[in-house]
Amino acid sequence: MPAPGPAEPVTAIETKSLGTGFRRRHVTMLAISGAIGAGLFVGTGAGIKTAGPGILLSYVVAGLLMVLVMRMLGEMAAAEPSSGSFSVYAEKALGRWAGFTVGWLYWSLLVVVVAAEATAAAGIANGLLPQVPQWTWVLLFMAVLTVVNLFAVRSFGEFEFWFGAIKVTAVVAFLVLGTLAVFGILPGTTPVGLSNLTGHGGFLPNGLQGVLTGLLAVAFSFGGMELVTIAAAESDDPAGSIRRTTRTVIVRLLLFYIGSVALMVLLLPWESASANTSPFVTILEKIGVPSAALLMSFVVLTSLLSALNANLYGASRMVFSLAGRGEAPRAMLKLSGTGVPRTAVLASVAFGFVAVLLNFLAPEHVLPFLLNAIGANILLVWIFVAVSQLRLRKAAERDGTAADLPVRMWGFPWLSWVALLAMAGVLVLMWTDADARTQLFTSGAVAVLIVVISLLRRRPRR
Numbered sequence: 001m002p003a004p005g006p007a008e009p010v011t012a013i014e015t016k017s018l019g020t021g022f023r024r025r026h027v028t029m030l031a032i033s034g035a036i037g038a039g040l041f042v043g044t045g046a047g048i049k050t051a052g053p054g055i056l057l058s059y060v061v062a063g064l065l066m067v068l069v070m071r072m073l074g075e076m077a078a079a080e081p082s083s084g085s086f087s088v089y090a091e092k093a094l095g096r097w098a099g100f101t102v103g104w105l106y107w108s109l110l111v112v113v114v115a116a117e118a119t120a121a122a123g124i125a126n127g128l129l130p131q132v133p134q135w136t137w138v139l140l141f142m143a144v145l146t147v148v149n150l151f152a153v154r155s156f157g158e159f160e161f162w163f164g165a166i167k168v169t170a171v172v173a174f175l176v177l178g179t180l181a182v183f184g185i186l187p188g189t190t191p192v193g194l195s196n197l198t199g200h201g202g203f204l205p206n207g208l209q210g211v212l213t214g215l216l217a218v219a220f221s222f223g224g225m226e227l228v229t230i231a232a233a234e235s236d237d238p239a240g241s242i243r244r245t246t247r248t249v250i251v252r253l254l255l256f257y258i259g260s261v262a263l264m265v266l267l268l269p270w271e272s273a274s275a276n277t278s279p280f281v282t283i284l285e286k287i288g289v290p291s292a293a294l295l296m297s298f299v300v301l302t303s304l305l306s307a308l309n310a311n312l313y314g315a316s317r318m319v320f321s322l323a324g325r326g327e328a329p330r331a332m333l334k335l336s337g338t339g340v341p342r343t344a345v346l347a348s349v350a351f352g353f354v355a356v357l358l359n360f361l362a363p364e365h366v367l368p369f370l371l372n373a374i375g376a377n378i379l380l381v382w383i384f385v386a387v388s389q390l391r392l393r394k395a396a397e398r399d400g401t402a403a404d405l406p407v408r409m410w411g412f413p414w415l416s417w418v419a420l421l422a423m424a425g426v427l428v429l430m431w432t433d434a435d436a437r438t439q440l441f442t443s444g445a446v447a448v449l450i451v452v453i454s455l456l457r458r459r460p461r462r
Contacts, residue, residue: 026157027241028248029164030231030310036167036256040221041278041300044261048273051214052205053197053265056258058214059221061422063254066222068419069382071409072389074246077229078406081238084321085229086385091325093388093395100454102384103322105447109377110315111348115355116370117308118142122359123367124301135359142352145309149316149345152338153234156313163306170299171256174280178263181287188288192266200269212429216436219426222253223378224307226385227314234317234339243407315348316341376430376443379423386420 047055076089084103091099122137148159177186184191197203204210232241264279267286273279278300284292320341323332332344358366393412396402409416430436 023154023157023235024237024241024244026154026161027228027231027235028245029161029168030157030227030313032164032168032252036164036171036224036253036303036307040171040257040260041167041280041296041303043217043221044264045273045279047214047217048261048264048268048270048279050206050217051210052201052203052270054204054206054211055214055218055270056261056265057211058218059258059261061215062218062222063258065219065419065422066225067250067254068415068422069385070225070246070250071407072416072419073226073229073385074242074407075405075409076385076389076392077232077246078239078242081229081233081242082321083230083233083317084325085233085318086226086381086388087318087321088325089388089392090384093391094384096325096327097451097454097458098384098388099325100322100327100457101447101450102381103318103327104450105377106381107315107318107322107348108446108450109374109381110311110318111351112370112374113311114308114315114349115352115358116367116374117304117311118352119355119359119367119370121301121304121308123363124297124304128297133360134363135356138359139353139356141305141308142349142356145305145312146345146349146352148309149312149349150336150340150342153340156309156340160306160309160313163302163309167299167303167306168256170296171260174284175256175259175263177287177289178260178267178283181283182263182266186287194266196266196269200271205270213433215426216429216433220376220378221257224310225250225253226381227310230314230317239406246407312345312348312352316344319347320344374439374442376427376436376440377446379426380443380447383420383423386416386423390416390420 044055047058051058073086077085080088082088084099087099087103087106090102118138118141119134121141122134125137126132126134148156151159180186181189182192206213228245229242232238232245235241260280264273264283267283268279272282278296280299281293281296284296289295319328319332322328323330323344332341332347334341334343336342355366355370358369389409390413393402393409393416396405402408427440430440
């Protein structure tokens with residue numbers, strides 16, 4: 001897609017230097033792995049507690065928003081695959097300041113997410129083997145996954161494929177067993193009907209406000225899907241991988257998330273949900289699955305490590321792309337013989353090792369601190385995606401190249417504007433919530449700092 005007039009051109013497209021070891025199944029699983037984590041397996045309890053059965057509406061709204069974001073991103077990525085993805089498109093659409101801002105905002109988000117996921121995984125492992133300190137687990141997980149990311153991309157893809165397959169299998173098994181339990185087919189179960197949806201205060205026990213508050217709890221659950229457009233750049237058919245995967249991954253994730261939550265609210269009274277207990281565990285124990293809590297602990301642990309692995313990959317490729325465009329130290333461009341940006345990997349994993357020290361000093365406070373630090377960064381990235389797509393698509397229509405786009409956004413420009421306004425609405429919701437407001441301030445401060453640095457870098461020297 002051509003740049004719309006005054007925007008500065010991208011200075012280098014670097015993906016040709018990277019390896020091309022990913023296969024279609026690797027790309028698909030990486031996108032799923034990045035989006036399915038503790039948010040689904042544990043975080044749904046908090047959402048159900050907040051909104052009751054109406055949390056289904058919250059997930060539907062969040063899911064539809066993610067569909068629109070991924071379609072917009074897919075349109076740009078299929079036209080110009082790049083490991084810099086939305087950072088490259090923001091640069092083409094809005095100028096180098098935007099590419100710099102989006103790239104570093106996303107990188108900073110992912111490196112904190114990596115540390116948070118390592119900490120959360122270490123907390124689970126420490127619960128299973130309390131004699132091993134939590135900081136030791138963080139060190140072990142970070143060391144192992146750093147080595148995995150330093151291998152050839154195909155080896156990394158195989159590792160992530162089978163790692164991610166464990167949690168996908170767990171979700172599918174839950175959907176099957178839960179559906180059988182709903183209809184009373186499993187031994188010891190009877191059909192549940194709609195009593196848990198219509199009773200206990202009705203479908204919206206806390207009214208529309210509960211749904212909106214629940215939306216804040218689940219809005220960022222789908223974060224990580226955008227990794228597919230980064231990973232596809234290292235596949236043997238980047239445009240084809242993006243075209244196919246953005247469509248299939250969306251369908252699968254909506255089924256996993258909305259299907260799982262629908263079973264939860266059908267099988268359990270919403271008042272029994274807890275922010276501290278996985279609804280998966282509660283339901284599996286209810287229908288008689290032996291050692292359900294232990295099994296789910298293993299699945300959640302695997303999910304966190306899989307998401308950590310995928311996000312570390314995404315962070316390293318983003319900073320590599322920034323370096324290729326002169327927006328990060330050139331040392332990040334150094335490649336191994338197998339096409340892996342090893343310096344970029346090591347830079348992206350550094351904060352994860354800082355988290356080892358944080359877990360040694362104050363293990364009980366690290367995770368809340370990291371989660372608050374993440375804030376709404378991913379929402380700001382999605383907003384840049386929408387603005388970039390609006391500008392680049394209009395430029396393509398002026399140049400007469402829009403008809404040749406491999407992927408096209410539906411209902412352009414109206415649905416693009418709907419997505420943009422919906423994301424602005426989520427920002428307003430965050431402002432009205434005391435806890436979310438803190439995260440909004442954090443994200444805003446980080447974004448402003450990055451923009452200021454970008455503008456100072458471009459100020460003419462005297």
